[in-house]
Amino acid sequence: MHREYRAGESTFGPLPLKSIWEPHVLRDFELRVIMQVAGCEGIVGRLLLGDVAGPPDMPPLEVANYVAKQKGYLPLFVGSDTEVRISEGGEEVLREFFASDEWKGRNPEQTRRW
Numbered sequence: 001m002h003r004e005y006r007a008g009e010s011t012f013g014p015l016p017l018k019s020i021w022e023p024h025v026l027r028d029f030e031l032r033v034i035m036q037v038a039g040c041e042g043i044v045g046r047l048l049l050g051d052v053a054g055p056p057d058m059p060p061l062e063v064a065n066y067v068a069k070q071k072g073y074l075p076l077f078v079g080s081d082t083e084v085r086i087s088e089g090g091e092e093v094l095r096e097f098f099a100s101d102e103w104k105g106r107n108p109e110q111t112r113r114w
Contacts, residue, residue, distance in 0.1 A: 020074070036106065040063070047085065048098075061084055
């Protein structure tokens with residue numbers, strides 16, 4: 001058995017995934033990294049406006065969920081093959097995040113383009 005460490009806590013064995021929507025010091029930084037690696041901020045913006053994301057929008061959202069999992073978080077987006085939405089508790093956090101200095105101070109050229 002090996003010891004794992006994440007965000008000020010340690011545990012033995014595999015780390016259980018946590019919600020990124022829970023407040024913690026690095027949340028905005030982690031969200032910025034995930035959004036820029038996945039290149040999904042346009043889709044997320046549409047979801048926040050009430051639009052529906054469908055199959056053509058899935059690749060960037062799948063990348064975001066994959067990166068989130070690698071960082072120890074539960075999926076940011078949930079749904080089926082035909083419709084996807086922001087996971088529970090995420091809409092308000094994402095609205096605040098897109099208005100944050102962390103997001104506004106990013107280098108847009110570092111965002112992945114699909």
